[in-house]
Amino acid sequence: MPERIFGVYDAAYYLNLDSRGDRRSLIETDLRSLNIKATRISAFRPDIGSRSCLELSAGQYGCKVSHIEAILLGIRDVHRSILIMEDDVRFHPKFLDYVDSIREALETETWDLFFYYATSQRRYETVAPGVCRAATALTHCYGIHSRAYFRVLSRLLRSDRPIDLAYRELALKRELTVLAPSIDLAFQRNGFSDILGCEVDESRFHLEQVRA
Numbered sequence: 001m002p003e004r005i006f007g008v009y010d011a012a013y014y015l016n017l018d019s020r021g022d023r024r025s026l027i028e029t030d031l032r033s034l035n036i037k038a039t040r041i042s043a044f045r046p047d048i049g050s051r052s053c054l055e056l057s058a059g060q061y062g063c064k065v066s067h068i069e070a071i072l073l074g075i076r077d078v079h080r081s082i083l084i085m086e087d088d089v090r091f092h093p094k095f096l097d098y099v100d101s102i103r104e105a106l107e108t109e110t111w112d113l114f115f116y117y118a119t120s121q122r123r124y125e126t127v128a129p130g131v132c133r134a135a136t137a138l139t140h141c142y143g144i145h146s147r148a149y150f151r152v153l154s155r156l157l158r159s160d161r162p163i164d165l166a167y168r169e170l171a172l173k174r175e176l177t178v179l180a181p182s183i184d185l186a187f188q189r190n191g192f193s194d195i196l197g198c199e200v201d202e203s204r205f206h207l208e209q210v211r212a
Contacts, residue, residue: 005036006099008106009143010079012038013070015063016087017045023087026189030091038085041069060162067139067163068156071149081145089117089140090189098130098185105131111179112148113167116141117187118180127179134180137167141186148176 005012014031016024024040031038043066046058056064067084074082092098105128106114118134125133144152152170159166171178 005083006106007103009081009083011074011077012036012083012085013041013073014038014085014087014089015041015043015066015070017043017062019045020087027085027087027089030089034091034096036083038083039073041066041073043087044069055160056162063139064156064163064166068153071144071153074144074146075149079146081143083141083143084139085141085186086139088189090187091141092183092185092187095185098181098183102128102130102181105129105179106143109179110177112145112176113137113152113170113178114143115139115167115178115180116143116185118184126182130182131179132182134178135168135171137164137171137178138188139163139167140188151176 004010014027016027043062045062046065063086070082070084109128109131115134115137117138117140118136124135127133152167155170155175156163156166159169161169167178170176
């Protein structure tokens with residue numbers, strides 16, 4: 001049996017548009033440096049004319065469909081838990097040190113979703129050293145346990161919200177056990193966002209976290 005990623009996940013996937021070879025190169029370099037073996041999922045991007053009637057942009061709709069595909073792969077391959085990443089994820093410089101420190105919590109605590117980027121103002125109730133309950137969800141890098149696969153799929157398929165907001169509703173309503181590290185360990189990389197259709201600069205939100 002292959003070694004589990006961080007001792008927790010049976011498989012890892014990253015979502016990447018075929019048109020974003022630049023992002024693929026960046027994330028694969030980062031994954032190699034962290035010794036994360038991840039499978040690339042060719043992210044979905046619908047033509048505007050073929051998009052469903054949901055009130056989402058083409059980028060938001062394609063992003064949601066791509067995350068759903070990753071979860072379906074976890075179900076198909078009977079993985080106990082999986083790690084899902086977007087191709088614009090950027091990792092904390094001490095990512096592996098923090099991951100090692102929270103591994104025991106992920107092995108012993110009951111959790112459904114674990115978000116490595118949850119924003120500091122949306123944490124509450126420490127459940128284990130370095131791990132808190134979270135009331136928000138940002139999907140650049142997160143884990144999902146098999147016990148939550150079908151409940152998450154049901155929510156994503158029924159919701160007309162972007163995937164971040166659909167997950168946030170689950171967290172706020174406590175329909176699932178949503179955990180996060182005590183500081184953010186994965187961020188959105190600066191640059192052009194295919195979902196928003198514009199340049200993004202997240203540096204101001206990350207500086208203090210990276211100094212921790």
